[in-house]
Amino acid sequence: MIPVLLSLFSTMALLAAAVSTFRACARSSSTYEGREAWQRALAHWVGAVLVTVVTVAVGTRLPAAGDADRQSSVSLPWRAIGLVAGGLVVAVVMGVVLAVSVRASRRRQARRRRAQQAERAVQERIDSVVTRHDAVLEEFGAHLVDFLSALECPALNDPSIGETERFDRARIDADDARITVRHGQDEHLVAAYHEAVAELEVSWRIARDHAGRLGTSYLEPAVSRRLAKATDLVAVVRGGATEHERALAYQRVRRLVGTSVRVPQLAVLAIEHLVRPALPAGGPGDSGAREPGKGHRAAEDSLATAEPR
Structure with a gap:
């Protein structure tokens, strides 16, 4: 009777280990709960292996310790137990492989989603910087077609004025950075374009305000x-x-x-x-x-x- 109970207990332990393994595979191994799940699964497998070893040891020693009547009365279906254990092992292995494949597929999809989100974020940042860049160019373009503005604020067209020269240099740098970022959306290129446009905005405000205050007073x-x-x-x-x-x-x-x-x-x-x-x-x-x-x-x-x- 004891070997039968041990065999049933061994089968239940193998089933519990298999269930724990499936649950551990369903969780992320990088989280605290995932690590605990894998520890429980390992403990269940250790217990199942120990129970199986004890069952096999008891089953092999009972026929030698008793007589023929006892041997005939206590005969365990070792072949059936072995088939069940082997089937459980195969099922566990296949389940682990399937779970690993599913997790790998989910990770690839997550990486793809993160990459797409990162690309969208970079593109939105570029679009925002382009909008700011165009706003400055529109203001400067309005000055370029205004004859009266050229007479009232001549310093804005005079590259010998330090503020105007700084704006001209910033405008060229921003245009170059915009062309560069079109051919590659690298983070460094986007950051360089952002810095160039920020300098363009600051230099434009400084040059415009300085030319407005100066007027024609710096001329003869x-x-x-x-x-x-x-x-x-x-x-x-x-x-x-x-x-x-x-x-x-x-x-x-x-x-x-x-x-x-x-x-x-x-x-x-x-x-x-x-x-x-x-x-x-x-x-x-x-x-x-x-x-x-x-x-x-x-x-x-x-x-x-x-x-x-």
């Missing part, structure tokens, strides 16, 4: 006076009553400005677009060409009233 007094006259005439260029008035005002603006300050080419093209129809000398159908004295005299009179003394 005669140049400042000419630019002040040209600034007043720009209003006539933009809103003159006739084409000839606007064209004559623009010609006087060009003579006043001359080469005293640097005016962006985009600003020149933008203001010339307003007076381009009237800039030529006039064709056969131009009434101003047929009576030039009358049109120009009226324009000069209006300009004389608009120009400060």
Whole structure:
């Protein structure tokens, strides 16, 4: 009777060890609960092996210690027990292999999700920096096409001014970093682009505010006076009553400005677009060409009233 109980206990111990192994495989081995689960599974396997060894030892010694009647009365199905134990071992091995495969697949999927999340985070960071970069370029572009801004804040177009030179250098560095980050989204490249745009924002605010405070005061007094006259005439260029008035005002603006300050080419093209129809000398159908004295005299009179003394 004792060997039968031992064999049943051994079978139950093997089943308990198998269940503990499945539970340990289902948990992450890096956590505290996972480590405890593997320790319990190991303890169950040690106990199952010990019970199985004791059962086998008792079964092999009982026939030699008793007589033939006892040997015939106590005969254990060792073959069946061995088949059950072998089946359990095979099931446990297959379960462990399956659990390891499932865990490996889950880890690969988790790594893939983390990589995708990291790529999305990097792309969102790049998009944010690009938005800030474009905002500065839009503000600077608005200045480049504004002829009046070039007259009122000439320091913003003068590379000899330290603040302007710093902004120009930061703008070039930011453009280079933007091109570089397009070809590779490495963390170092993204960080370098972020730093370049941060420097661009700071240098732009400093250069813009400094040019606004400085105005034309750093120029010679005669140049400042000419630019002040040209600034007043720009209003006539933009809103003159006739084409000839606007064209004559623009010609006087060009003579006043001359080469005293640097005016962006985009600003020149933008203001010339307003007076381009009237800039030529006039064709056969131009009434101003047929009576030039009358049109120009009226324009000069209006300009004389608009120009400060």
